[in-house]
Amino acid sequence: MIEIKNVTKKYGDKTAISNISFNVNDGEIFAFIGHNGAGKTTLIKSIVGIHDFDEGDILINGKSIKTNSIECKKEMAFVPDNPELYENMKAIDFINFMCDMYEISQETREINIKKYAKLFEIENNLNDTINSFSHGMKQKIALISALAHDPKVLIMDEPFVGLDPKAVFDVKEIMNEMIKEGKIIFFSTHILDVAEKLCSRVAIIKKGELVKVGSMEEIKGDKSLEKVFLELEK
Amino acid sequence: MNKVLSLIKTCMSDNMNLFRVKTKNQSEKSKKILPIVLFLIIFFYMWSFASMIIEPLVGTGKEFVLLTLFVCFTSIMTLVEGIYKSSSLLFNCKDDNLLLSLPISKSMVLFIRIFKFYVFELMYNSLFLVPAMVVYALNVSVGWTYYLATIVAILLLPIIPIIISCLLGGFISMSSSSFKNKNIAQIIITMAILLLVFYGSFNLQGYIDNLANTATSIHEKITQIYYPAKAYINLATNFNIGEFLLFLGIHIALFALSIVVLSKKYFSVNSRVKSVPTGSHKGDYKIKTNTPMKSLIKKELNRFINSPVFVTNAAFGLAIFLVGCVLISVRFEGIANSFIMEDDTISIQSIESFIPIILFGFICFTSLMSSITSSMISLEGKSFSILKSLPIKPFKIILSKVLTAVLIMIPIILIGDIVMFIRFKFNIFEIIIILLSSIVLPLVAETIGILVNLKYPKMDAENDTEVVKQSMSSMISVFIGMVLTGLTGIGLVVCAFSNIHKDLIILGGLLVYILIYVLLLIHLNRKSVKKFNSINV
Structure with missing residues (x-):
């Protein structure tokens, strides 16, 4: 379970997110939506321990990211919106590096790397250096690295940007498989159709403040998520 | 002209962030203290070094050798550093996509790159040149023409070493771009050129053994080889408006000419540098644990x-x-x-x-x-x-x-x-x-x-x-x-x-x-x- 408790983050004088609180339960796909600059990435980076925050706390399965960040990070995987990977590394070396950091056994990584490389049809490119890859291919490498250690919590920032249609479908399938195992998926997106079809709960952020949070049915009622979102943005 | 100024301002702004004095942020203010203290210590070192060199020369009429030595030292330093800096400064920059897509000429993009290089070298060289030039002025009676020639020289002296290093940097990038492993090739070619330059300058150092006795010959050797040093010393000791204009003109013309020459090949070399080989050992990847x-x-x-x-x-x-x-x-x-x-x-x-x-x-x-x-x-x-x-x-x-x-x-x-x-x-x-x-x-x-x-x-x-x-x-x-x-x-x-x-x-x-x-x-x-x-x- 992810518990976000009264989190506030400031950049100098500017408040990026203000007093945000909500929970994400086990076995849930949770969408986090908002316009550009609303504070989505700031909150996501705070959850995964990239950004420190000024007030509040974030608990991952009961452990605080502030005081027990290493244990929290071991349970999570993060896929950033713009995969800034180590450009001079071969793709397979990068994935191996990430597995080493999570201390994944040889057996588990053999199974997972081969499985996801085949699924994303990138097996033949794993010996190439990352600087020869397109945005979508880098995104696939980031996804393989994240999934290779069977995370209990998967956090993704705009995961579908740059992916080809088949890869988008595959990611959605992986997400559905993961929640069947009781894992948590939390992601931000601008593709509201996907969020509407895929997610059980949703949170909408506007100018750093949470304006709505709840189950998809509660939020949208008999309207589309797109309509609800646009109405809130007015 | 507005376009050029706007480009220069935008491209330089990131580099100059730390040199801005006005800031409300306390930690930013404290960050400035260390560089200022270190700058003053290095300035003091250079001042002491220049004073030590000029001491045996005072009264011999050979005080200008101090200027020759410092001009020579900073020029070699700019050239040596420039050789391995220029490849990376000119080619495969992160803002290539933005700049090369703008409606500006390729030579303008190249100018921006070289100008950023020049501004940095100007600041770095000044740290070494200014103390020597001030020490000279304090030991020899100089007129306003000395100050005019010196200010202009400080501005112009980095140009020729930068041009040479950019040409060599272009050559290194062009040569290494045809190899499969471009980085290794670039390192080897750069090191070979650097060692050649270093060997040449080391031989030049061989003349510097007994300063007071060989002062004139050192000056002659350096000024025979290197026109900017000769021109500046002439202007500093015996100002002549014709030579001053020639000094100014040669540097500006060489700078403009080098932009024109380099821009002819710039785009193709930059594209070759950017290309990355792919497709080796398909599917034959190794999963290792460390x-x-x-x-x-x-x-x-x-x-x-x-x-x-x-x-x-x-x-x-x-x-x-x-x-x-x-x-x-x-x-x-x-x-x-x-x-x-x-x-x-x-x-x-x-x-x-x-x-x-x-x-x-x-x-x-x-x-x-x-x-x-x-x-x-x-x-x-x-x-x-x-x-x-x-x-x-x-x-x-x-x-x-x-x-x-x-x-x-x-x-x-x-x-x-x-x-x-x-x-x-x-x-x-x-x-x-x-x-x-x-x-x-x-x-x-x-x-x-x-x-x-x-x-x-x-x-x-x-x-x-x-x-x-x-x-x-x-x-x-x-x-x-x-x-x-x-x-x-x-x-x-x-x-x-x-x-x-x-x-x-x-x-x-x-x-x-x-x-x-x-x-x-x-x-x-x-x-x-x-x-x-x-x-x-």
């Missing part, structure tokens, strides 16, 4: 060897150490004789007895002036967030960077040590002290480097050169290295000329550096994690 620390070190080594400017910057100092040790071993008598004046009572044997102290000083100079870690945080760039998201303690990540750097440095320093141990008579005590110094001094230098980089990170550089050679972090590390080397040198010389036993001198030096290392380690342990976590990308 410990987190080993994997972190491998990652750092991969980053290091894939950045030609990073490798060349570190390798150049280490190569000088190695070549220096071999030269001292092979040609000791000849080198020692050049330091003995006719009326000196000092002998070759007595110089030889100082070899352990000289070697200690040399290790100190090499370690402190070749900081690798001062760029390692900044070179992470946007991918720094990967490190921050890992389930690894930040201190371990920082330690992996320091360990990588010392793993690069220590083996090369040890080879130099062994060469010296074979040639000269070291007792077992001296061998132990030197070997320990070869470990402790790189550790000190690299710990300073990482601390400085954590305090002055530059995470948004357009290319590796901006980080490795032109960032506040790399400059401060070099300045700290200069200050520590200078203080060590003074300490060693003072002790060597007193009655202290030479073994005690190097032992004392080592103990001081062990103490510095312990203090740095405590500071690193206390502050580094907070600094690491505060870096946002």
Whole structure:
């Protein structure tokens, strides 16, 4: 379970997110939506321990990211919106590096790397250096690295940007498989159709403040998520 | 014209951030104190050095030799550094996509790149040239024309070394782009050219043995070879409006001409540099397991060897150490004789007895002036967030960077040590002290480097050169290295000329550096994690 408790983050004088609180339960796909600059990435980076925050706390399965960040990070995987990977590394070396950091056994990584490389049809490119890859291919490498250690919590920032249609479908399938195992998926997106079809709960952020949070049915009622979102943005 | 100014302003703004004085942020203000203090110390060093050189020349009418030497020194420094900086400054920059898509000519893009290079060299050269020029003015009665010629010369003198290094940088990039492993090819070609230039300038140094007696011949040799030095000295000593305009015109014309010539090939070379070979060993990938620390070190080594400017910057100092040790071993008598004046009572044997102290000083100079870690945080760039998201303690990540750097440095320093141990008579005590110094001094230098980089990170550089050679972090590390080397040198010389036993001198030096290392380690342990976590990308 992810518990976000009264989190506030400031950049100098500017408040990026203000007093945000909500929970994400086990076995849930949770969408986090908002316009550009609303504070989505700031909150996501705070959850995964990239950004420190000024007030509040974030608990991952009961452990605080502030005081027990290493244990929290071991349970999570993060896929950033713009995969800034180590450009001079071969793709397979990068994935191996990430597995080493999570201390994944040889057996588990053999199974997972081969499985996801085949699924994303990138097996033949794993010996190439990352600087020869397109945005979508880098995104696939980031996804393989994240999934290779069977995370209990998967956090993704705009995961579908740059992916080809088949890869988008595959990611959605992986997400559905993961929640069947009781894992948590939390992601931000601008593709509201996907969020509407895929997610059980949703949170909408506007100018750093949470304006709505709840189950998809509660939020949208008999309207589309797109309509609800646009109405809130007015 | 507005377009040009707007481009220059935009492209320069990132680089000049740390030079802005007005800031409300208290931590930004405190960040400025260290560079200012270091700048003043280096300025004082240069001032003292210039005063020492001009002292025997005052009244001989040869005072202008001071200017010749400093012009020559800064020009060689700009050329040598420029050779390995220019490839990375001109080609494959992160803002290529933006600039090359704008409705501006390719020569304008090239102009912006070279102009940024010029502005940095102008500031760096001024640190060395201004003290010498002021010392000259204080010792010789000069008129307003001296100041006019000097100000114009400070502005123009970096141009020719920059043009030559850009042409060589273009040649290096073009030659290496046809190889499969471009980075390795670029490192090898750059090092070969650098060693050639260094060999040439080393031969020039051979003329500088007895300053007062050979002053005029040094001046003649340098001015025969290098027009800008000749023109400036003529203008400084005997101003002539015709020569002044010629001096000005030649530099501007050469700058414009080099832009035109380089821009002809710029686009195609840049495209070739950017292309990355793919498709080898399809599907034949290896899944390997390593410990987190080993994997972190491998990652750092991969980053290091894939950045030609990073490798060349570190390798150049280490190569000088190695070549220096071999030269001292092979040609000791000849080198020692050049330091003995006719009326000196000092002998070759007595110089030889100082070899352990000289070697200690040399290790100190090499370690402190070749900081690798001062760029390692900044070179992470946007991918720094990967490190921050890992389930690894930040201190371990920082330690992996320091360990990588010392793993690069220590083996090369040890080879130099062994060469010296074979040639000269070291007792077992001296061998132990030197070997320990070869470990402790790189550790000190690299710990300073990482601390400085954590305090002055530059995470948004357009290319590796901006980080490795032109960032506040790399400059401060070099300045700290200069200050520590200078203080060590003074300490060693003072002790060597007193009655202290030479073994005690190097032992004392080592103990001081062990103490510095312990203090740095405590500071690193206390502050580094907070600094690491505060870096946002």
